[in-house]
Amino acid sequence: MRWTIAQIAEALGVARPTGLDALAPATGVSIDSRTIQPGEVFIAIRGPRHDGHGFVAQVLGAGTAATVVERARLADYPAVVQAKAFVVDDTLKALQQLGARACEIWRRQRPGRMVGAVAGSVGKTTTKEVFAALLGARYRVLKTQGNLNNEYGLPLTLLKLDEAHDAAVVELGMSHPGELAALTRIALPDVGVITRVAVEHLEFFASVDEIALAERELIENLPWPRATAVLNADDERVVKFADVARGPVIRFGANARAEFRAESIEDRGLDGSAFDFVSPEGRTRLELPLIGRHNVMNALGALAAASVWGIGAADAKRVFPSLVPADKRGEVVRYDEGFSVINDCYNSSPEALNSMTQLLAATPGYQRRIVAAGEMLELGASSAELHRECGRRIAALGSKAGKIDWIFAVQGRAADLLQGAVEARHPESRARFFENSQDAAKEIEQFVQPGDLLLLKGSRGVRMERILEALDARHSRVSSKASEPLETVPKRPR
Secondary structure, eight states: OOEEHHHHHHHHTSOOOTTSOTTOEEOEEESOTTTOOTTEEEEOOBOSSOBGGGGHHHHHHTTOSEEEEEGGGGGGSOHHHHTTEEEESOHHHHHHHHHHHHHHHHHHHSTTOEEEEEEOSSSHHHHHHHHHHHHTTTSOEEEOOTTOOSTTHHHHHHTTOOTTOSEEEEEOOOSSTTHHHHHHHHHOOSEEEEOOOOSOOTTTOSSHHHHHHHHHHHHHTSOTTTOEEEEETTOHHHHGGGGGOOSOEEEEESSTTOSEEEEEEEEOGGGOEEEEEEETTEEEEEEEOSOSHHHHHHHHHHHHHHGGGTOOHHHHHHHGGGOOOOTTSSEEEEBTTSOEEEEOOSOOOHHHHHHHHHHHHHOOSOSEEEEEEEOOOSOGGGHHHHHHHHHHHHHTOOBTTBOOOEEEEESTTHHHHHHHHHHTTOOGGGEEEESSHHHHHHHHHHHOOTTEEEEEEOOGGGOTHHHHHHHHHHSOBSOSGGGSOOOOSOOOOO
């Protein structure tokens, strides 16, 4: 949104910098000195590794319109810099104020504009992408890009709203109590979706029940009564979130109590799924190219949320065929040599790993099924046992459709996963541990052969994508289509 210097000062509740014209325009907001453009306002954020206050003089010299600095640091700068600085007590709160104000102004400009928000332990990004794609069939939509789902990313996303957008779909992440409450109060979403609650971030929570309380903050802080809660009917913890809703509640899932259901699910392996979509409109058979039963539930949550905008099965039939996975989230990469890779290494948790290894074991047509499982981080004191349990589940996956033949465990506690698998009678001769993903990549790039299906899974910090990079350096892909980001069908104005 294009603001004047005076409007920014008003939104922040501070005085206008003495060296700036009140009517001078600002073309945007940035917190990154490396990418800021002339005319933008630089907000000096104190991050975990860098303090933006150290780059204020540099960005002003490069043509930045103005800067936002903390009062305690103002004396660090010469008068010429102070004259172009908005002075606040906390620059992060200032960024969030501007994001909230941008969303408020955007809504006020045209009646009917709405924001949808997606939270939950797993499936947030895919649900958000499908949600945005469905809305994109009729509306012009702003959506969260990449991992901009936190206290910095959400306001930066909202600051990109402009008069061309009819709707916004944002992803809300959390790793501590209170985070979702704060994010929800910034965006004030009209529709709040909870995918499900699962084991994650146990380094910061004492139990899954505590995680549920933190996820429930989205529903507690929706702008009732105009808001709508969209809840997973298959998750008993999420179902109970309806108790704190003070307005409409929509449920989705395979459960009979859900208004939006998936029935007669047909798993097509790497070609996706088909299912009967049952809604208040009736029953329709839908085909979904995203792999795994869990993505049927993600798509169902998106359909339930999009129904608030009047989006239904007919729109899904047009949109679903064009969906491809988001980056590192269930991408299928095929190689000329005759092996394939499921690249799902953006992040990991016990539930996500179990879902993907079940898919791997059940996918027909391959001679060897191999999982490269990286360490799952932030699991706290339960980490060793949670890894061992995942290993035991992998070992137990034998079925008529197939089993997992090889396990490559990568980094840290992934050794416990390997131990659990071997204790549950997975052959030790087909289980290997690597200290890091670089060592695993060197081995796997030579190990794969025609007829293999390899799953890459691991927490972000393990960098399992190095294995895919090594495979790309040594082998040729059949197609680059699987690497494209999830997109909507071509947008058209209402």
